[in-house]
Amino acid sequence: MKRICFIFSFLVLFICFSYSQENNLSGDDVLKKVDDVLYAAKDKDMQVRFVLIDKNQKESVIDLITLEKGPDKRLMKFVSPADQKGIGFLSLPNDVMYVYLPAFGKTRRIASHVKNTKFAGTDLTYENLEAKRYSEKWNAKIISQDKNYYVLELTAKPNISTEYSKLIVSVKKGDFLAEKIEYYNKNNEKCKILERGNFTKYGKYWEAGESIMTDLKENHKTKLILISVKHDTNIPDEKFTERFLMR
Amino acid sequence: MKEKKKIKNISCFLALLIFLLISKTLGEAVSLNWNGYLFLDNRANVNSPVEFSWNEYRLDIKGEVYAFGKTKFFGETWIRSLGFPSVNSITNLTNPSLLLSQNILLREAYVDLYGLAFENLDLRIGRQRISWGKGDRINPTDVLSPYDLEDVWDFGRRLGTDGIKASLYLRNVTLEAVYIPFFRPSVLPSGPMMSLFKTSVPNLPGTNQSINVYDTIEMPLLSPKESSSGGIKIGGRIPIIDIDASVSYAYFRDCLPIVKGIELNPKASSVQSLIEDAMDLNINIESAKATLIYPRLHMLGIDFAGAISKLGIWGEGAIFFPDRQYDMVTTIKRNEAIDTLMQMLSALPPSMTTQYESLINMANNGIQSPYLKKDPYVKLVLGIDYTFSWNMYLNLQYVHGFVHERGDSIQDYLMGNLDWNLLNNKLKLTPVGIGLEIKDFSNISKSYALVGQPQIAWYPLDNTEIILGARIIDGKEGTYFGKIKDQDEIYLKIKYSF
Numbered sequence: 110m111k112r113i114c115f116i117f118s119f120l121v122l123f124i125c126f127s128y129s130q131e132n133n134l135s136g137d138d139v140l141k142k143v144d145d146v147l148y149a150a151k152d153k154d155m156q157v158r159f160v161l162i163d164k165n166q167k168e169s170v171i172d173l174i175t176l177e178k179g180p181d182k183r184l185m186k187f188v189s190p191a192d193q194k195g196i197g198f199l200s201l202p203n204d205v206m207y208v209y210l211p212a213f214g215k216t217r218r219i220a221s222h223v224k225n226t227k228f229a230g231t232d233l234t235y236e237n238l239e240a241k242r243y244s245e246k247w248n249a250k251i252i253s254q255d256k257n258y259y260v261l262e263l264t265a266k267p268n269i270s271t272e273y274s275k276l277i278v279s280v281k282k283g284d285f286l287a288e289k290i291e292y293y294n295k296n297n298e299k300c301k302i303l304e305r306g307n308f309t310k311y312g313k314y315w316e317a318g319e320s321i322m323t324d325l326k327e328n329h330k331t332k333l334i335l336i337s338v339k340h341d342t343n344i345p346d347e348k349f350t351e352r353f354l355m356r
Numbered sequence: 357m358k359e360k361k362k363i364k365n366i367s368c369f370l371a372l373l374i375f376l377l378i379s380k381t382l383g384e385a386v387s388l389n390w391n392g393y394l395f396l397d398n399r400a401n402v403n404s405p406v407e408f409s410w411n412e413y414r415l416d417i418k419g420e421v422y423a424f425g426k427t428k429f430f431g432e433t434w435i436r437s438l439g440f441p442s443v444n445s446i447t448n449l450t451n452p453s454l455l456l457s458q459n460i461l462l463r464e465a466y467v468d469l470y471g472l473a474f475e476n477l478d479l480r481i482g483r484q485r486i487s488w489g490k491g492d493r494i495n496p497t498d499v500l501s502p503y504d505l506e507d508v509w510d511f512g513r514r515l516g517t518d519g520i521k522a523s524l525y526l527r528n529v530t531l532e533a534v535y536i537p538f539f540r541p542s543v544l545p546s547g548p549m550m551s552l553f554k555t556s557v558p559n560l561p562g563t564n565q566s567i568n569v570y571d572t573i574e575m576p577l578l579s580p581k582e583s584s585s586g587g588i589k590i591g592g593r594i595p596i597i598d599i600d601a602s603v604s605y606a607y608f609r610d611c612l613p614i615v616k617g618i619e620l621n622p623k624a625s626s627v628q629s630l631i632e633d634a635m636d637l638n639i640n641i642e643s644a645k646a647t648l649i650y651p652r653l654h655m656l657g658i659d660f661a662g663a664i665s666k667l668g669i670w671g672e673g674a675i676f677f678p679d680r681q682y683d684m685v686t687t688i689k690r691n692e693a694i695d696t697l698m699q700m701l702s703a704l705p706p707s708m709t710t711q712y713e714s715l716i717n718m719a720n721n722g723i724q725s726p727y728l729k730k731d732p733y734v735k736l737v738l739g740i741d742y743t744f745s746w747n748m749y750l751n752l753q754y755v756h757g758f759v760h761e762r763g764d765s766i767q768d769y770l771m772g773n774l775d776w777n778l779l780n781n782k783l784k785l786t787p788v789g790i791g792l793e794i795k796d797f798s799n800i801s802k803s804y805a806l807v808g809q810p811q812i813a814w815y816p817l818d819n820t821e822i823i824l825g826a827r828i829i830d831g832k833e834g835t836y837f838g839k840i841k842d843q844d845e846i847y848l849k850i851k852y853s854f
Contacts, residue, residue: 220668
């Protein structure tokens with residue numbers, strides 16, 4: 110009986126301690142934890158579908174194969190539609206980006222001016238797609254919280270180039286899943302919202318099964334559907350090269 | 357007997373099992389993909405009288421087979437109908453190919469072998485596009501794939517070349533070596549656009565100039581020494597300055613021809629009238645026959661691409677070293693009248709025949725003049741691009757040396773376009789698409805040519821692109837684009853990908 114009381118007391122203390130620890134987190138701490146969840150896997154091999162929905166609810170579909178390694182390497186290959194099939198996009202550390210256009214048979218380095226342009230007609234810009242940890246790019250402060258969510262305000266760190274003045278991120282407590290991101294343009298107007306849902310745990314990693322990026326100005330949406338994902342398959346670094354981008 | 361039958365049955369069963377196993381293995385390891393597009397291109401010359409100038413129906417089919425992650429086969433074929441019905445007799449009407457102007461072109465067909473001999477070595481064998489350089493569609497270092505100038509407005513289009521390419525990947529450096537066993541010339545445009553590349557008769561004293569030129573081409577021998585080309589390129593990213601750069605070298609045969617010789621054919625006339633013409637220094641030439649060859653050159657090139665702040669920049673330069681001086685020899689075809697004239701002139705003292713020197717030289721050994729000197733010459737491309745926040749994309753390129761220019765004839769061009777993407781990329785306006793040629797910077801107003809190409813591209817459905825545009829050409833005499841200043845066009849292009 111004494112032993113049971115001891116264990117119970119220990120558990121209560123541990124939960125209280127953990128709870129107080131979580132409540133004492135700074136905005137930057139929360140953002141780092143968001144990154145830790147987002148980039149928990151060493152690598153990911155995914156099939157992703159973008160469903161583009163215009164203001165008349167007309168839909169068009171883009172299918173991609175996406176490879177990610179760590180927080181700063183990403184390779185995307187278009188599978189459909191037919192007029193974009195074979196186009197590849199490679200994002201590497203330090204804002205190095207390449208696009209492969211099969212019609213020309215060669216890769217092309219793309220400068221950072223494309224960051225604020227839409228990727229293949231979706232509501233995601235190249236900046237939204239760049240592989241980079243949030244905590245490397247943004248300073249975060251908690252602007253509100255309740256028992257379920259932290260609400261963070263993210264402002265760019267010095268010398269960081271971005272098209273946004275700030276981001277408001279709703280982070281679920283406990284799991285540190287960023288469920289909603291509101292993007293504000295340079296005029297401090299809310300311009301886009303990313304809502305992430307259908308979270309599923311694959312082994313020890315959380316993934317959003319469906320996300321919706323809404324462009325408020327254009328009244329246009331892009332739904333991102335995760336078709337399949339494989340984690341920690343030891344994707345070699347060589348996959349994140351122009352050599353593989355062109356294959 | 358029974359034993360034999362049993363062995364036969366077991367053998368059949370094993371063969372079936374192996375076949376099923378192989379089929380299953382292949383089914384899992386081999387994947388076939390195919391896609392393509394249908395492209396319709398219609399143009400009309402809007403200068404009076406309005407005439408249709410281009411009619412193309414192109415079915416592009418691409419197939420890819422990946423096997424075991426180590427090999428890939430790729431093939432691309434164009435099945436086309438290009439041009440207008442070409443008939444001039446009732447017999448022609450029995451030939452559908454003359455009415456439909458069809459052809460089939462195998463654009464590319466190659467096998468990729470990934471890391472077979474060495475993990476870092478890829479081989480590509482077969483008909484392929486060797487694509488060098490970082491310029492935007494105009495690449496001075498891209499000398500190993502012949503130009504496909506059938507449609508002169510489709511800059512950057514090349515033919516596939518039959519060869520082998522080895523690519524060695526060493527960390528951030530890529531080494532590429534190419535060998536092309538035999539020479540393939542470029543495709544030239546037909547119709548009025550041919551005038552851009554047509555051989556002109558040199559300005560020779562004593563002859564008139566408005567003559568027809570016929571030509572013959574001397575192709576190089578099909579020996580490795582004469583016909584083969586090759587090159588190497590080493591490239592990679594230079595992290596300190598954050599730029600991608602490469603250095604290249606090629607020994608190749610220029611795929612656009614130069615004039616080796618011109619034989620002038622005087623109008624058949626009596627000795628008397630020829631002498632009268634000669635006295636007036638105006639010999640009537642009926643036609644001329646040009647002999648064309650493809651010169652050999654060495655090319656040393658460098659290219660780079662990177663960014664200055666948010667601005668994309670690229671550059672590409674090549675120094676060309678002709679392997680020797682290529683002279684053009686102009687001769688006059690001997691006939692009875694010319695022979696008689698020559699005999700008469702030879703009987704006169706040299707002081708009296710000075711004005712006929714050109715004619716005498718042409719008739720005897722020919723007049724030799726350098727067409728392509730051995731001196732090295734440079735071609736250059738420098739470009740920038742930028743995307744403005746309102747989805748407007750600007751691309752500007754300075755070009756020193758167009759595709760056909762060599763040696764002393766190199767001119768300067770400025771090319772650019774401004775694309776404005778609207779309605780979530782459903783509409784792309786190109787209000788400004790220009791090509792500016794300046795022949796003489798000290799007298800720009802009298803030596804310029806300008807091509808304007810505004811267009812609208814509409815993407816109404818997935819995989820569907822409709823382009824409506826115009827091409828307005830103006831140019832002074834002597835300029836490259838000035839030769840086709842009466843070829844203003846409007847065009848409609850439709851592309852459906854599948």
